[in-house]
Structure formats: C-alpha cells, structure tokens
Amino acid sequence: MPAVAKRCARRRGLAWIFESGTIAAAVMVLAAVVAVVVANTDAYYPVREFLEQPLAITVGPFVASITIEAFINDFLMAIFFxxxxxxxxFELTAGALTNPRQALMPILAACGGxxxxALIYTLFxxxxxxxxxxxPIATDIAFALGIMSLAGDKVAPAARVFFSTLAIADDLLGIIVIALFYGQTPSVPWLVASAACVAVLWALNRLQVYHARWYLLLGVVLWACMLNSGVHATLAGVILAFFLPVKSDIKLGNVQEWLAERSGEMDDAYDPEMHILGQHGLTKTARRVENIMHxxxxxLQRVEGAISVPVNFLxxxxxAFANAQLRVVGVDPLSIIDDPVAQGVFFGLVLGKPLGILAVTATLVxxxxxPLPEGSTWGxxxxxxxxxxxxxxxxxxISGLSFEYGTEQLAAKCAILAASVTxxxxxxxxxxxxxxxxxxxSEKGERMGEKGERAAA
Known part of the structure; x- marks a missing residue:
C-alpha cells in the first residue's frame, strides 16, 4: 500500500504541474532566455544550422521537404492554434461567450486593444x-494568464473571465489579421483543395462522426493544402477546431444504469483465486466500459486533453527557443533603442494595450x-x-511574417521581449x-461603519 500511495501522489503531483498555467508560462520564458543566451555565444551558428536542416518525406517520386524551423513555426504552431x-x-458553446451581451464587452475591449x-506603431x-x-496587436494567452495566476485571489473571478475572453478574442483578431494581410500570392488549385477538405470536415460533423482521428487526419491534409495555397498554414488548426463535435454519441441519461449492469457482470465474473490475465470475462467487460466512457x-474535449500538455510544455x-534567437553581438544597443520599429512595438504593447482596452471599457460602462464585471474595480x-x-x-x-531577417526583425523581437517583461x-x-x-x-469603511453603529447606539 505505501508503494501504491506514493505512485498516486506522484501522479497527482505531475498532474498539478501539467495543469499549472504559471509553470507552463515559466517553461516558455526559460526557453526564450536560453535562446537569447545561446544566440550570443559560439553555439549560435550550429543551432541556426540545425534549425535550417530539412525534414523530408519521400514516397516514390514524390518528395515533401520543410526546414525544422518552418516545421516548428508552421506545423507545430498549427497545433497551438x-x-x-x-x-x-468551448467558450462559445458552454462558457463566457454564450451570453452575447456579456461576451460583447470584452470582445469590443479586445478590438480597442x-x-x-497598431495606431501607436504606425505613428512611430x-x-x-x-x-x-x-x-504589437496580440496578447499571449498562456503567458498572460500564467502571470495573472500569480496574483491568486487578488483578482475577482469575473475579472479573470473578462481577461480570458478578451485574450481569446484578441488572438482571434490576430488570426484574422494573419489570414488577410500576411498570406502569399494565392494558388487557386491548392485553395480549391483546402476548400474540399473543409467541405469534408463539415460533412463529417453533419453526419455526426464522433471518432476524432478522422478529423485529425483531415486536419493534417488541410494543413498541407493551406501550406501550398499561400494562406498561412497555422490557420488550419483554427478551422479544424470549429468542426470538432461538441456533443457525445452516448445518451448520458442511460450511462449510470448501464454502468450498474456492467458492475454486476464484473462482480459475477471476478474470481479472487485466479490471476487477472486469466479472467477473460471480467477484462472483456472492463474494455467495454473503457470504450463507452471514452x-x-x-x-472537442478529447482532442484538447490530448494536446494541452504537448502545446504548453513542448x-x-x-x-520560443527557435524564434527568440536574438544575436546582439556587435550590435549597438542604442541603435535598437532608437529604431522606430522597436519603439513602435514596445510602446504599442506597454501603452497601447491598456489605453485601448480601458478606453473601450470605460465608454461601454x-x-x-x-457594468464592470461583478466584484471587479477600475484598478x-x-x-x-x-x-x-x-x-x-x-x-x-507576426514579426516573423512582417520582416525578413535583419535589423527590423531584430528590433521588433527585442522590443517584444522587453515589452512582455515590462x-x-x-x-x-x-x-x-x-x-x-x-x-x-474596505477596512476603513468597516471601521467607519462600526463607529457609526456605536454612535447611533
């Protein structure tokens, strides 16, 4: 029993680590710090050479190739999207965005944010x-929520929901911007192929196919089509998410009764004198229960559970490591500080974000x-x-899509890191x-109230 208890405690500890937004944000920040350190040592060149190595798949005469860096930025980030x-x-179906009026306030605030x-950057x-x-238009959901979680109960729950909704809407706006302004010259045949994939995803959803593997397989095909179409391939992840079923093909009202019947079958089949490998009736029923409960x-939730840990911790x-390779050896720091790109990005994030969010929120109130979210204050x-x-x-x-490698991209990334830390x-x-x-x-108000009660008495 002590060994079993230790294993259970270890699993609970690992589950807590993997579910912690703060730890996930810390891992991402650590990766960025390591990248900056590596970029300014002699290890920079072998790391860059490694990231530029091709990954290839060959099937007969067909060859598909992509660099490791592009694989991270285009394929792995599609999983993030x-x-x-x-x-x-989830928020649209069962969360904060189900009530249009309640959801519209943080969404409009995100538009201001x-x-x-964008205006501040353009002015600079x-x-x-x-x-x-x-x-500078986007908010990092994982990073920002991880930072907010450090505040514990110092933030009203409704304010957390407001910020979560705002961050989600903010990322959606970023996705729309990428789709509209950062694609390449479109390829009509590949766009048609992408549309065909979307049509098949829609058909699977309408036909109530509940096996996630078919959606994921089509999602990979959609990603490949969009990669060649000129539309940014990471958008395939968002499109796939909206076709994943949000319902179960099991009648939940009958599950409890069915489980009670299976429990009786397992009790009847169990033989305490026999090894588990020989108890075929019991294990067969157990597999049926596992399948139904799955x-x-x-x-939608099954896929989320499968990808959440890899997304946050891998x-x-x-x-962060591949894109925070900021080599400033031999670069004059003042030249970066004086660069209008760096100034526009930094002040756009540090000043533009709160100004835009607060201005729209104050106007709506x-x-x-x-009203303001319940229990929250202007502070x-x-x-x-x-x-x-x-x-x-x-x-x-977005900085990688906006600028080629050079001083502008270096200035933008330096400003992003500085602004995020600030x-x-x-x-x-x-x-x-x-x-x-x-x-x-609050304490002063309570004391004044007590004095008033004593004076009245």
Whole structure:
C-alpha cells in the first residue's frame, strides 16, 4: 500500500504541474532566455544550422521537404492554434461567450486593444516600416494568464473571465489579421483543395462522426493544402477546431444504469483465486466500459486533453527557443533603442494595450451598455489592460511574417521581449498595489461603519 500511495501522489503531483498555467508560462520564458543566451555565444551558428536542416518525406517520386524551423513555426504552431480554436469554441458553446451581451464587452475591449497599439506603431513608423503595424496587436494567452495566476485571489473571478475572453478574442483578431494581410500570392488549385477538405470536415460533423482521428487526419491534409495555397498554414488548426463535435454519441441519461449492469457482470465474473490475465470475462467487460466512457467525452474535449500538455510544455517552448534567437553581438544597443520599429512595438504593447482596452471599457460602462464585471474595480481593469501587453508568442509570430531577417526583425523581437517583461512586472506590481489599496479602503469603511453603529447606539 505505501508503494501504491506514493505512485498516486506522484501522479497527482505531475498532474498539478501539467495543469499549472504559471509553470507552463515559466517553461516558455526559460526557453526564450536560453535562446537569447545561446544566440550570443559560439553555439549560435550550429543551432541556426540545425534549425535550417530539412525534414523530408519521400514516397516514390514524390518528395515533401520543410526546414525544422518552418516545421516548428508552421506545423507545430498549427497545433497551438488548434488549442486556441478549441478554447474559443468551448467558450462559445458552454462558457463566457454564450451570453452575447456579456461576451460583447470584452470582445469590443479586445478590438480597442488591437487598434490602439497598431495606431501607436504606425505613428512611430510613419513613412517607414509601416508593414509591421500588426506586430504589437496580440496578447499571449498562456503567458498572460500564467502571470495573472500569480496574483491568486487578488483578482475577482469575473475579472479573470473578462481577461480570458478578451485574450481569446484578441488572438482571434490576430488570426484574422494573419489570414488577410500576411498570406502569399494565392494558388487557386491548392485553395480549391483546402476548400474540399473543409467541405469534408463539415460533412463529417453533419453526419455526426464522433471518432476524432478522422478529423485529425483531415486536419493534417488541410494543413498541407493551406501550406501550398499561400494562406498561412497555422490557420488550419483554427478551422479544424470549429468542426470538432461538441456533443457525445452516448445518451448520458442511460450511462449510470448501464454502468450498474456492467458492475454486476464484473462482480459475477471476478474470481479472487485466479490471476487477472486469466479472467477473460471480467477484462472483456472492463474494455467495454473503457470504450463507452471514452465516448462519453465529446471529441472537442478529447482532442484538447490530448494536446494541452504537448502545446504548453513542448510546442510553445520550442517556438520560443527557435524564434527568440536574438544575436546582439556587435550590435549597438542604442541603435535598437532608437529604431522606430522597436519603439513602435514596445510602446504599442506597454501603452497601447491598456489605453485601448480601458478606453473601450470605460465608454461601454459610461453609456450604460454593461457594468464592470461583478466584484471587479477600475484598478483591476487597469491591471487587465497592462497584462494585455504581454504579447510574446503571437507577436513574435507576426514579426516573423512582417520582416525578413535583419535589423527590423531584430528590433521588433527585442522590443517584444522587453515589452512582455515590462508588462508582466508592471502588471504584478499594480495587482498587489491595487489589492492593498482596496483592502485598506474596505477596512476603513468597516471601521467607519462600526463607529457609526456605536454612535447611533
């Protein structure tokens, strides 16, 4: 028994680690820090050479090849976008976005949080590198929520939901921007093939096919078609997510009765004197129970459960490592600081995000469209706006699409890292300050109330 208890405790510990957004964010940050360190040593050149190595699949005369770096940025990040799409579909189906009026406020705030950074960037780069206007528009969901989780109960639950919804809407807007402005010259045959894949996904959903493997297989084919079509291939992940079924093909009302019958069968088949390998009746029934219980969970949740740990602890750290290779050896730091691209990205994230989010939120509250989230304050909304400036993953992805390798991309990535760190630290400090001020006000109000009661008595 002690050995069994230790194994169970170890599994619970691993489950807690893998479910912690804070730890996932820390792993991604660590990967970025390692990348920056490696980029400024002699290891930079072999690492770059490795990332540029091709991965090839050969079937007869057919050869498909992609570099390791492109595989990370295009294929693995499509899996990340699949997780984003799943989260968005969940919120639309059973979460915060089911109530249109309640969901519209953070969605509109996200629009403000996209518009203001783009305008600030454009002002800094008027007549120059305006093509990078979209670099500072995005919020990193995993990173920002991981930072917010460090605040514990200092943030009202409704404010957390507001920020989660805002971050999801923000990423959706980023995805739309990538689709509209950062594709290549489209290839009509591959676009037709992509549309055919989408049509088959729609048919599977309408025919109520609940085996996730068919959707995933078609998702890979869709990704390959979109990679060659000129549309950014990572969007295949979002498209796939919206066709994954959200229902179960098992009648949930009958599950309990069916399980009770199977439990009786297993009790009858169990022989305490026989080894488990010889108890075929029991294990056969157990396999039936496992199959049914597996099918109780909708495919959307099954896929989410399968990819969440790889996304948080493998894909995002790999992406951070591959794209945070900022080699500043021999580069004048002042030249980066003075670069309009760096200034536009940094101030777009650190100032534009909170300004845009707060301006739209204040306007909606002022006109009576919706009150602040229950239990939240303007101080907490300020903290939400500041943490919106944590734009690590999506911003780096868009910077790679906006600029070729060179000084502009280096300046943009340096600014993204600096802004994300600044927004994280500033957001945490503000959360603690706001919480302390609000607690003092609450305590003062309680003391005044007690004095008033004593005076009245």
């Amino acid at each position: 699949l997780s984003v799409g799943i989260e968005l579909k 996209v518009t203001a950074p 780069n008027w007549g120059g590198a305006t093509g990078g206007w979209a670099v 099918r109780v969970t909708p495919p 894909i995002l750290p790999l992406f 002022g006109v009576g469209f919706s 907490q909304m300020l903290c939400v706006g500041v943490l919106g400036g944590v734009g690590f993953t999506m911003c780096i992805l 927004a994280s630290l500033l957001g945490l400090v503000l959360l603690n300050v706001v919480h302390a001020v609000e607690r003092r006000r």
